[in-house]
Amino acid sequence: MPAIEHWTLRDGTPATLRPIHASDAPALDALIRGLSPEDRRRRFHGSISGVTPERLHGMVEVDETRECAFVVLTGTASRQTLVGDARYVVDATGRGAEFALMVAGPWQRRGIGERAIAALQRIAAAAGLRWLYGSVLADNAPMLALMRHCGFLCTRSRIDRHLVCVEAGMDPRQRFAAPSLALSPVPAPSLTRLALHV
């Protein structure tokens, strides 16, 4: 479960990162529908105008035993806008998790994505996870730039030339919780068999 973080964007706007709540459904729906068609395609790997009510429900009602999801809001407490969403789902190995994120168009290039990736890595490490990975469309230059900026390994999928597999190992120094999960080495999931579950 992510802790609440407050910081200031480069332009001085206050920002908050906190766990997602069920009451965020309307704002999350607005974030998704407000993305450009290109950004929606990049996030959901398909041309959609929005997500179904069932999927939206699943995105805000998080199963904390295997999922982590948080939102980024800008503005002050009296008037906040939900501008970002980041999440991961733990895979069948129990050691890795697939992640995804999105930032509203007008709020991109202000460091929110980088902050969200750092939070995902910190939370995953604290949960005893060993790897965070994702599938990025090969033409998603902003996400690939963010991934490289954050030190992720980016490898063209061997089975789908339209995908790039991105992954990062967790810093063991951040692994202070759930030590029983950090025992014997288990191979990272095959980069040829990633699927978008988030």
Ligand SMILES: CC(C)(COP(=O)(O)OP(=O)(O)OC[C@H]1O[C@@H](n2cnc3c(N)ncnc32)[C@H](O)[C@@H]1OP(=O)(O)O)[C@@H](O)C(=O)NCCC(=O)NCCS
């Ligand atoms: C990819 C995405 C999450 C990036 O979020 P963001 O908040 O704009 O990223 P940041 O501002 O934190 O960028 C950090 C660094 O990443 C790189 N970067 C991010 N976007 C970039 C872009 N459009 N062009 C070049 N570099 C970029 C830069 O190095 C940047 O640092 P800088 O601004 O100091 O140069 C955002 O563009 C987005 O939501 N896209 C649509 C959804 C999507 O593609 N999700 C990923 C699929 S899982």
